[in-house]
Amino acid sequence: MNMVFKFSKSLKFDWLIIPYSAVFLFFFIVPVTLVVIVSFWDYTEYSIIPDFIFLNYIEIFEDCFNLEKDLCVTLKTYWSTLVYCFLTWIFTILIGFTIAYFLAFHVSSLSLQIVLFLICTIPFWTSNVIRMISWIPLLGRNGLINQILISSGLVSEPQEWLMYSGFSVVLAFVHLYTLFMIVPIFNSMIKIDKSLIEAASDSGANRWQTLWQVIIPLSKPGIVIGSIFVITIVMGDFITIGIMGGQQIASVGKIINVQMNYLQFPAAAANAVILIFTTLLIIWGMTKMIDIRKEL
Amino acid sequence: MNNRGSILHYFLICFFFLFVLFLYGPILTILILSFQGPNGGLTFPLNGLSFHWFIKLWEGASVVDIWSAFRRSIVLGIVVMIITVILSVCAGLAFRRPFRGSNIIFYVTITSLIIPSIVVSLGIALEFRIMDNITKFFGKSFEIDWINSNFQTTLNMFSSGLGAQLTWTLPFGFLIMIGVFNRFNPSYEEAARDLGATNWQAFKEIVLPLIAPSLIGVALFGFTLSYDELARSFQVMGATNTLPLSLKGLTTTVTTPVIYALGSITTLFSFFVIALCLFLVFILRRRKLNLSKKA
Numbered sequence: 001m002n003m004v005f006k007f008s009k010s011l012k013f014d015w016l017i018i019p020y021s022a023v024f025l026f027f028f029i030v031p032v033t034l035v036v037i038v039s040f041w042d043y044t045e046y047s048i049i050p051d052f053i054f055l056n057y058i059e060i061f062e063d064c065f066n067l068e069k070d071l072c073v074t075l076k077t078y079w080s081t082l083v084y085c086f087l088t089w090i091f092t093i094l095i096g097f098t099i100a101y102f103l104a105f106h107v108s109s110l111s112l113q114i115v116l117f118l119i120c121t122i123p124f125w126t127s128n129v130i131r132m133i134s135w136i137p138l139l140g141r142n143g144l145i146n147q148i149l150i151s152s153g154l155v156s157e158p159q160e161w162l163m164y165s166g167f168s169v170v171l172a173f174v175h176l177y178t179l180f181m182i183v184p185i186f187n188s189m190i191k192i193d194k195s196l197i198e199a200a201s202d203s204g205a206n207r208w209q210t211l212w213q214v215i216i217p218l219s220k221p222g223i224v225i226g227s228i229f230v231i232t233i234v235m236g237d238f239i240t241i242g243i244m245g246g247q248q249i250a251s252v253g254k255i256i257n258v259q260m261n262y263l264q265f266p267a268a269a270a271n272a273v274i275l276i277f278t279t280l281l282i283i284w285g286m287t288k289m290i291d292i293r294k295e296l
Numbered sequence: 297m298n299n300r301g302s303i304l305h306y307f308l309i310c311f312f313f314l315f316v317l318f319l320y321g322p323i324l325t326i327l328i329l330s331f332q333g334p335n336g337g338l339t340f341p342l343n344g345l346s347f348h349w350f351i352k353l354w355e356g357a358s359v360v361d362i363w364s365a366f367r368r369s370i371v372l373g374i375v376v377m378i379i380t381v382i383l384s385v386c387a388g389l390a391f392r393r394p395f396r397g398s399n400i401i402f403y404v405t406i407t408s409l410i411i412p413s414i415v416v417s418l419g420i421a422l423e424f425r426i427m428d429n430i431t432k433f434f435g436k437s438f439e440i441d442w443i444n445s446n447f448q449t450t451l452n453m454f455s456s457g458l459g460a461q462l463t464w465t466l467p468f469g470f471l472i473m474i475g476v477f478n479r480f481n482p483s484y485e486e487a488a489r490d491l492g493a494t495n496w497q498a499f500k501e502i503v504l505p506l507i508a509p510s511l512i513g514v515a516l517f518g519f520t521l522s523y524d525e526l527a528r529s530f531q532v533m534g535a536t537n538t539l540p541l542s543l544k545g546l547t548t549t550v551t552t553p554v555i556y557a558l559g560s561i562t563t564l565f566s567f568f569v570i571a572l573c574l575f576l577v578f579i580l581r582r583r584k585l586n587l588s589k590k591a
Contacts, residue, residue, distance in 0.1 A: 014395040016386035021401055023383065023466060027459035028408050031419025038422055048425075099315055102308040116312070118574070123319050125520035126566040129543045130559040134322035137329055137556075142339045144325070175318065207304065228410055236412020239527055243547055253414045260531055265422055272415045279412060 032276075039269035048265050056270035077250045078278070084166070084241070084251075085234045088173040092230050093223065095174065096181025100222070101215070103182075104189035105197075117186070124179045132172050132243045139163040139171075164246030172244040173234055180233070181226035188222030189215070224286050235279045323563060330556035338553060349557040362542055362558065369539035372453060372461070373523040379458075380465045380518030381511055388473030389499075392482075409467040413527035420460050421531045424451045451534035460528040465521045469514040476510045509580045516573040520566060 042051040063072035099120065107113045123131065138144045139162040146158040161167055192215065200210045216223075238253030252275050259268035329336075333344025356362065391398060408416070427450050435443025450456070484506070488498040504511075526540040533541060539562060546555050 013389045013392065015390075017390035017395070017398075017401060020383045020387040020390075020466065020470070023379075023459065023462050024401070024404050024408060027420060028416065028463045029404065031416060031423045032411070033419075034422045034426070035415060035419045095315065098308070098311055102312050106305055106308050119316055120319070122567070122570055123323070125516065125524075125570050126323070126563050127524040127540060127543065127559075129524075129526065129540055129547065130326070130563055131323065133547055133555065133559065134326040137325045137339045138322060140339055142337075144340055147340065175322070178315075232410040232412060236414050237527075238414060239530075239544065243544070247548075253412060256414050256418060257530070260418060260421065265418070265425070268418055269422070272412075272418050275412055276415055279410075283410065 035269045035272050035276075038266050039273045041266040041269075043264060043266045046263065048263075056266050057274075059267065060270055060274065073250075077252055077255060080249070081235060081251050084169060084173070085231055087170045088177070088234050089227060089230055091170070091174045092178045092181045093227065096178050096226060097185055097219070097223070099178070100182050100185035100189055100219075103186055104192075105215075120179060120182055128176055128239070129243065131176060132240060135168060135172065135175075135244070136163065139168055164244070164248065166245070166249065169241055169244045169249060172240050173230075173237075176240065177230050177233055180229035181223075184225040184229075185219055185222035188219040192218045228283050228286055231282055232279050235282075236275060323559075326556045326559050327563075329553055330560040332553040332556070336553060338551065338556075349553045350561075352552075352554050353557045353561070361537075362539075365537045365539045365542040366562075368453065368536060369523050372458065372538060373519045375454070375458060376461050376465055376522035377515050377518035379462060380469045381515050383462075383466060384469030384473045384514050385507070385511065387470050388477050389503075391474055392477050392480075405467045405470050408463045413464070414530075416460060416463055416528050417531045420456050421451070424449070424456045424532065449534060451532055453533050453536045453538070455534075456532035457529045457534065457536075457538070460532050461522045461525050464525060464528050465518045468517040468521065472510060472514050472517070473507075476507055480506070506584075509577045509584070512573050512576050512580070516570065519569060523566070523569075 038048065039056055040052050040054070042049040042053055042055070060074050061072065064075055103113060103116055103120075107116060136143065140146070141158045141160065141163070143163065145162060149155045149159065150157075196214055196218075197210055200214050205213065236253045238251055238257045241249050241251040242254060252271065256268045256271050256275070259265075259271065325340075328342070329338070329340070330349055331345050331347070332342055332349060333346045334348040336343030353362070387401075391402075428447075431443060431447060431450070434440070435447060480503075485498050485502045488502045489495075493501065524540055525538075526544060529538065530541065537545075543555075543558070543562070546558070
């Protein structure tokens with residue numbers, strides 16, 4: 001009997017990982033490696049040529065060291081992408097934290113908690129493009145908001161900045177991606193031992209002190225994971241910025257996409273490498289604070 | 297800590313309500329405006345109520361081949377869903393015990409989730425382009441007629457397109473399964489094996505029924521994320537268009553409420569799939585509860 005037990009304990013299921021790993025090898029590791037390799041290749045209008053040159057990188061930063069001119073296109077684009085990132089991050093964190101806090105500490109019945117949580121989650125499973133264009137009847141030139149503003153006499157002309165602008169881009173990001181904050185923060189919060197909070201209030205801490213000194217530090221892993229999600233999505237985005245910005249706003253993702261459309265793959269690859277590097281740098285800074293594997 | 301009755305409590309309820317309005321309000325306006333009368337435009341007011349734009353959409357008058365895109369997306373979604381469920385369960389089972397390289401696979405999965413989608417799209421496009429070039433070179437050097445006259449590209453919805461979507465759906469499935477198996481009590485399964493069950497029997501009779509509700513969750517992620525996926529498959533679908541790709545094209549060309557009608561239909565379809573999955577989870581949970589009560 002003991003033998004059998006030992007045998008079952010040491011059962012090997014390692015091989016089950018093979019198909020999963022194969023998918024990631026072929027559709028993720030090899031492709032990303034190719035991006036890095038091809039960023040050093042040469043290209044013509046119709047083909048890509050194996051080579052080892054730094055021209056693609058040099059072209060990206062060409063005007064950046066000329067101090068007399070304005071900021072070069074690359075740095076301008078990165079700067080504006082970073083600004084969108086930062087604004088989206090601030091809003092998703094404030095809204096996401098508040099919603100998660102409500103769900104975790106102000107809804108006591110488990111089934112109500114599940115229902116409310118699902119209400120927040122369901123839009124995530126529907127089409128992003130549809131969710132973006134659904135702002136048009138509200139924010140457009142003749143949209144509901146403008147109609148209300150004009151008829152109430154607050155403004156005399158339709159407000160153009162509501163749609164196809166930086167405002168609508170950030171709004172759409174917040175609309176689409178706040179869930180990525182809610183879920184991990186909520187997940188951290190429900191793990192908090194309620195007696196810790198009671199202990200804090202028993203020792204005379206007010207709500208505000210409990211929030212800052214108990215809840216926020218213990219929700220930090222969730223906040224960091226959510227932040228990583230939101231920041232990486234916004235950094236590489238080209239679809240939301242394209243649709244909500246009326247194709248007028250530049251982003252790093254859009255540059256890569258346009259270069260791919262013109263079959264300038266090595267140039268696109270060089271931009272992609274810089275994008276990966278930038279996002280990894282941000283993530284690295286954030287993961288310094290937590291161990292992701294402990295959070296599942 | 298008693299939260300009831302405080303000002304904060306009511307503030308949070310209002311905040312949550314406003315957030316839900318923010319989440320669902322826009323899609324609701326689309327739903328209403330898709331019933332716009334024949335002379336109505338893209339914005340309020342409603343110029344009568346009609347099914348005009350749904351009929352227009354059905355006739356396909358202003359929208360090129362939207363129904364085949366719809367069909368393709370559903371088929372691709374189902375394929376992605378099946379693969380996601382099977383591979384995630386396998387990976388979850390393997391991860392119950394640490395093995396050589398398990399850390400690497402874990403971090404590759406996380407990286408795949410957070411790497412900018414456009415980079416994956418670019419990489420896969422490059423990979424398949426290079427494979428095309430090699431195939432063509434091969435065809436020329438060995439004078440293989442079939443390749444020289446017929447071969448176009450390896451980029452296809454079910455090769456590169458499928459792979460690109462899997463790099464997005466699999467991490468969700470994998471992380472859900474890791475979470476499930478972290479909480480899974482192995483003693484039931486060990487008991488089955490002690491009674492002489494084979495690995496497969498123990499899995500089929502014991503493990504599978506216990507994890508079934510979570511599998512439906514994984515399936516839901518697999519299908520809906522593929523059905524709506526755009527960023528990763530944008531450049532690698534080959535000659536075919538999926539629904540999100542067509543939709544994105546339509547945002548710049550269509551200026552009638554037809555696009556709202558289409559938006560309403562696709563959204564209602566998503567809601568239907570979500571409701572179906574949640575219903576199944578509910579049924580399975582209840583059955584499990586009843587069984588444990590009997591026991």
